[in-house]
Amino acid sequence: MTVAVKDLSQDRQKQMIASHYARLSRAGQEGRKVVYTFVPGNLTELLNNLGLLPVLPEINALQSGMRGKTGEYIQVAEKAGHSEDVCTYVKADIGMLKSGNLGPTGEPLPRPDLLLLSYTGCFTFLKWFELLKREYDCPVVMLHVPYQGDGQITPAMRKYVSDQLRDVVIPALETLAGRKVDYDLLSEQLALSARAEEDLVWVLESAKHRPSPIDAYFGGVYYIGPIFTSFRGTTDAVEYYQLLRQEIQQRMDQGLGPVTPEGTLSQEKFRIVVEGPPNWTSFREFWRMFYGEGAVVVASSYTKVGGLYDRGFRHDPTQPLDTLADYCMGCYTNLNLPDRINLLEKYIHDYSADGFLINSVKSCNSFSAGQLLILRELEKRTGRSGGFIESDLVDPRYFSAANIKNRLESYFQMVDAKRARA
Amino acid sequence: MSLETLESAPATGALAELVAHATRLYEDLELKGVRDWKAQDPSRRAIGFLPVYVPREVIHAANALPVGIMGGGDQIEIVRGDSYFQSYICHLPRSVIELAVSGRLAALDGLVFPSICDVIRNLSGMFKVLLPDRWVHYLDLPQNFDRESGGRFYRHEMATIAKGVSALTGVEVTNERLSASISLYNENRRALAQLQQMRVASPWQVPATEYYLLLRASYVLPPQEHTDLIRRYMQLSAASGRVEQDNIRVMVRGAFCEQPPLGLLRTLERAGCYLVDDDLVLGARFIPQPIAQDGDPWQALVDAFLYHTLPTASKYDVQASKEADLVQSVKEVRADGVLLMAPSFCDPALLDQPMLAHALEKAGIPFTSFKYAEDTGQFQVIREQAGTFADAIKLWGTT
Amino acid sequence: MDCFVGIDLGSTTTKAVIVDADGRIVGRGITNSRSNYDIAARVARFEAFTNARFDMLGQALRAEPGLGQSSAAFLGALTSGYRHECFLGQLQRLEDHCRRDVDGARYQDDRRAVGHALEVILQSVRQDAAKIYSGGAAARSDFFRDMAGASYTEHAAQLARAGGPAFDRLIGLFDRNIIPVENEQETRTFSQLLMAALDRVVQSSALQRDAVAGVLLRVAEAEMREVSAVGTGYGRVRLPFPKENIRSEILCHGLGAHLMFPGTRTVLDIGGQDTKAIQIDQAGVVTSFQMNDRCAAGCGRYLGYIADEMNIGLHELGPLALGARRRIKINSTCTVFAGAEFRDRLAAGQAREDIVAGLHRAIILRAMSLLARSGGIRNEFTFTGGVGRNMAAVKALGEVAQENYGQLQMNIAPDSIYTGAIGAATFALRGATNSVASN
Known part of the structure; x- marks a missing residue:
């Protein structure tokens, strides 16, 4: 089913x-x-x-x-x-x-x-x-x-x-x-955008549920596909997000965890917030390093690069140009560093995360410059453990699987040990 | 400081004293000079700014000294600065953070981070977190050069800066004050233009390191004082009896943000290259011509930015004018070749490089490229490369 | 005795530690990691059990009325004898491999000459080993490959100079055949080796063989039950352990440092290939950590490159740097440029010791930024890893740490190379105790 x-x-x-x-x-x-x-x-x-x-x-x-x-x-x-x-x-x-x-x-x-x-x-x-x-x-x-x-x-x-x-x-x-x-027509389109955005936010926020029915990073990048690309403001997008929402609702009702390439994750051991884009050349391998440890990403900043909707912004059909302006200025990489920290801190609390992880990609200074300060601030403010790994978007030379796996394992074990002590 | 001990064209007497003074200013990472300047009048404030460009006239008109923050060069040991940046990020922000967390920027009452790249942009936010009590502003320079949209936005940005600095000094930026500041900086522009002319005409009279130290001095001195310094230097150097050497004439592009260490500039000269044009300390001469002094001074600043700034990698330029400008500049300064030298991991400079290289190739202008960092400690490879470049041009007029 | 084993598969060396049911360390073993982690783990474990048996032997002998004061000297001689036996066993296997090689097509043209040379060389290697194990000469390394290799190379060179087969031919023979030797196991049991060692000791002393043989055999045959084992280190995934018996080296290192110095809050480990900065709480639980990024700049290997560049041993680098008179600032810790940087500075007239001291400080500065990333340095501060044996690095670290974090208690353990394995063994003990408790 x-x-x-x-x-x-x-x-x-x-x-x-x-x-x-x-x-x-x-x-x-x-x-x-x-x-x-x-x-x-x-x-x-x-x-x-x-x-x-x-x-x-x-x-x-x-x-x-x-x-x-x-x-x-x-x-x-x-x-x-x-x-x-x-x-x-x-x-x-x-x-x-x-x-x-x-x-x-x-x-x-x-x-x-x-x-x-x-x-x-x-x-x-x-x-x-x-x-x-x-x-x-x-x-x-x-x-x-x-x-x-x-x-x-x-x-x-x-x-x-x-x-x-x-x-x-x-x-x-x-x-x-x-x-x-x-x-x-533009007003009608913007109204459709807002409808899809409403459902997208519902889907992303479903991760607040325990166990989370979605992975908001590895699965999330698929969910944002239509609305981040050429389908925002179309009935196609509206229908897609309705369908997706129904499916996620069903998973939640059944108490199911997220879908992974190897089936449904049976046990949610770690709830993690992730900052930074994924690596695409070893996407599956990278994902496996998470679900292999029972880690679920409950919120991520990367799924906000093409639009940040979970703070309430929706396209407004009555103000077409101003609303497009606000949309553009509100994308995640257009936020300043203190505000990025605030957003991630809120995610860690709102999604009851056990910790957070930064995937620092060499290519993207917009994301990466300052991430070590983000790490430090988030640890200080939330008391949760932060992990830090480095890779790249699409340069296979910068994805060292053994290295990243080593760090991730160390990180998850640390979270586990800290939790056991608490 | 560096391995080099010999000056290729050593200055003597009063000239040597002047150069020593400029060197002390360059080495003054504690900003003692700025502290002294502030101490003379308790209402004075100092505002730091990062590369490339900020309208210094606005800061000056609010009774504050604009102070250029160019990193720590090869003079400081980076301990904490490195802990904020991954290995694939350029060096400048590390030393700027090091300067900040070690208290060396305490003389600055505020900081302006102009838009140039994502690293400096994010650094502005880092400063907001690290120094929450300091006034920190990100200056978004318009990339739309239309008077009605970009111009209006820029005017608003300048007003925000004026308001921020005025809040610190208690001095409002009136049109009169702004005009007076423009006038002072215009005088400085004229002096710098003359120095540049002198360098083009007789580069042996303006060694690269001295030219560079003078530019750096403009980032810590009040404008008049700096103008006087340049004028005095020109007199002294012209009278110093320095003689021409068998060097080639080169132009440098790509060094507009993170600065090379002095030793690197010295190495280039020693390898047989006169620097007749470069984009070091670019903000000091980003608007090379005097700004209009009639009419609305704010609009004059806006127009100068929109229409009279030099092309550089951090400025949007899609009409191929950067290539045309490069080739044109090579002709104007009679350069034999171009050094495309960029800081490691510098997005703007390195992404620009293929476009510039292509234009030079097409125009048949010799060029070579290499990377550096502000704390590069060894110059052997660069010496070889620049030396070979110079020799090839001397022998065959090409590479 | 119930034993709990920790194995740390590092990129350069593999360590094993055994603790008893009280958490007391009873045995340590180390070997080079080679290309084969499985064998390295097996050898290190075997070494640790050997070490533990000798530990027990020491206790038994001290309790022996006939030996009394001389028990320590006897145990020392016995240990050397044991090592000597192991060495000879390996040398024999090396000889067997070499002989087969010489009989092959490769040595068709110079078979007799090479065969003869091999016999002469190995005879000399045996003599060198006899000197070392009788205490008459110092060994540079405990590993068979290094010991036999140094001796073999020396004698092969002598022979080549004296008109024997070309040096390349002889050294190629060694290089090819040392690999299988390292991958083979000792065929004799501990008891057999021990009795052979005893025979050697008895030959050279007035001791009555039978008087101690019984004591020795009783210990050698005593049961050592391996209750559980935990693996860690970079190669840990290669261990044939269930997932719950694999722990990250960060966790093991943190716990190991805590066990050695219970006041530890910050641990810095500089190894050959990586550097780790770890923060732990009062129970030894890791609260945050950072590891160096992709490049090896600032790791122990960097010093290795410099030593190679200067053509001196790695262990000579520290003492040289301690002789520095001026502080030189070196910015580049890039391993690729290390050599060029060194030459450039020498050419500029800087003193060797000053440059080397500057290089030490440079790698310590890299480590400091990693420490800062992980949350700074908190008292007490424990420094582990191979670079901890370099006194110039320790001095530089002490200075820089004090400049930035004030007065600190800095701990350096002589055997800090076992830190990760100690943590792993303790995890093994705790895991076993917990599962008993929960059952």
Whole structure:
């Protein structure tokens, strides 16, 4: 029974993604315009409103990573003069581009007609599209999303973003699409976004239950898929999250733990909060190091990079530009460090976590710079044990399985020993 | 400090004294000079800022001294700083944290972290946690260079800084005060431009280390004092009778944030390279031309930022102007080649490098690239590389 | 006697410790980890049991009225004799392997010459060993590979110089055949080896063989029951133990340090390949830990590179550094650049001892940042691992710790290499006691 139910939402997501790639592969024939853009601060509703098709280079890079292609792609980029010190998403993307730009379906991805640089929470995005601009020679539209340096969104910040949307981004997208934004439709889309967001938050918060019916990190990255990519504001997304919510409700009713690649986790031994993105090249192996020890991730910051909804933000159909501005500025990597600490602290308490773990990835300074202070502060404030491991997003050279396993085991045993004493 | 003991063009007499003074300022990691300056008037405040650029005029107009924080170079032992950063993060934030937790930044009443990269951005939050009583502000420089959106936002950002500093000094930034500060800094811009011209014309009169020490002095001295220092230096050095050597003329790009140690600059010169242009201490000359002094001073600062700042890796530039500018600059300063030297793990510089390298290749301009850290202790490899580069250009005019 | 065994499979050496039902340490064993963890664990365990038997023998002999004062000297001679027997056994196996090799195709052209040389060399190795075990010469290492290797190399070189087969041919023979020897077990039992050792001791003394043989055999045959074992260390997953009998080295290290110095709150361990900073509570439970990141900078291996670069032994590095007169600041602890850094500084006229002292301080600074990450240094502070035997490193650590954390009690145990194994053995004891209690 549970297996069949699980398959429904998974199948649904697979269909959605497949149809998106099918649309992309037909884009040339059908004359549809393609826009490359990033996950954090994405403007999916606007693109869909104008019939434009998004391609997300980070998603390409992580999917290449899961398919074991990035080791080769990164080397192609490094041979072309890219430093080994810098972000491997960028290098995987450049390497993929130079190797035929084959997407996950094995077909070449369409070239961009426009690069929509939503500069949100990551400095490297800016360089990334500077580099792509030189490869594709197409127009670039910049949306500068200011950082929450003082831990808040001020009216001036909101105005800066919505002005850019109105004066720069929308005109450029309209020119590309050859039509105007339909604002009635946009309101409907934003209402759909909010509905899906409501269900997503319910799903993520189900991890407060004991045992948690979900893994909010390894499972979580699948759950955020539709809403973080090209489906926010669609009925597809609304239906997907309804379906998912029903399945999780059922697991909870039955007292089941999360699904793992080796079946349902039978005993929840550790409840952990995780900060930082996962490693994609050894995703399964990394996951096994958790469920193998009976560890369940009950909350994670990574599942908030494409939108932070569990503090109450929902897209507001009545204020389309301001709400898009607030969405962009609210993404996790756009929070300042003290606020990230506050959020993680709240997760540790709200989700009754036994401890927290930081996966520090070499590629991503936006996440990583300051994580050792986060570790120290969280330990001080919560009294729970923090663990620290290092890997990378898609560079297989930076995933030392033996090393990480050693640390994780030590960490879980420490949590266990501390708990036994308490 | 470094292994090098010989100066390639040793300064003597008054010039040597001036250089020694600049060296003391550079080595003054305790910011004793800033303390002394504050002690002269109890209402004075000092505001630290990180690379690359902050509008120093605004801080100055609020009766505070803007003080550039460029790390600890190779002068301090990092104990605690390292404990906050993984091995794959550049060196600068380690020494900045070390300076902070060891109390060496106590003279600073506030700190401004301009947007340049994610490491410095996050460092601003770390300071908020580590020094909760200090005024710490992240300055989000606009990456949209439109007057109506980016310009308005930047004006608001500057107003936030003015408000923050004024709260510390009790001095409001009026238009008059701001105009006066712009005027002072414009004078400094003129002096720096003249120094740069002198260096282009006769680089043997402006050795790289001395030029660098003078730039660094601008980060701890009040603007007038610094302007005077430069003018005096130019006079003294012009009269020093230094003679030209058989060196090539190089331009340096990529060193706008974490700074190389003095020994590295000395090594480059000793390897046969005159530095005729570079992006070291870039914030001191990010707006090379004087800022307009008629009309609204705030708008003048905004426009100067939007339209007259130099291209650099931390600034969004998608219209290929950074490549055009690079090639153009090489011609203007008559450089024989370019050194793309970037700090290890510096995202902006290293991500920029392939674009710059490509432009240089296309233009047939010789270049070589290497990485450094602020505390690099051995220069042998760099000496070899720069020496070979210089020899190849001298022999064949190319590499 | 009930025994509880802890095995620490490190990247360089494998350690075993045995505790009795009261938690008292009764035996220790160590061997090089080789490429084969299973064998390393077996050898270390065997060594620990041997060590425990000798411990018991010592007690039995002291109680023996006929021996009295001379029991310690006798036990010493007996131990040497025992080691000598083990050595000869291994040497015999080495010879067997070498002979088979010489008979093979590889030595088709120079079989007779090499065969003869082998006989001469091994005879000399036997003589060297006899000197060492009779106390007439010092051994650089206790491991067969190192002892036999040093002696073999020396005599092979002599022979080659004197017109014998080429040095490469002879040394290749050793290198190929030492590997299987290390992977084989001693075939004789403890009792057999002990009686052979006794025969050696009796030959050289006036002792009546039969008077002590009975005592010795009684101890040698006494039952030592291994109740449970816990494995730890980097190679612990390779141990054929159930999951609950595997503990992370962090936990074992914390507990081991606590057992050696009950006041310990912070532990720093600098080993060959990694550095660990551990915080523990008053019961020895780990409360936080940090390990070095991917690169080996700041580990013991770094000092190894420097010693190699200077062409001196690792143990000579510390004393050299203690002779420093100036403090030199060295920033790079990168193992890749260690050699270049050293040469660069020598070329710049800096003194060897000053540079080496600077390098010691540099690795200690790396360790300090790890300590700071884990929560700083709290009193008492215990320093373990191979680098703890280097007095210059200990001195630098003491200085830097005091500069940053004030006056501290710093503990350094002479046998801190067993810290992890002691923790593991104690976990074995506690685990067994708990399961009895819960049954």
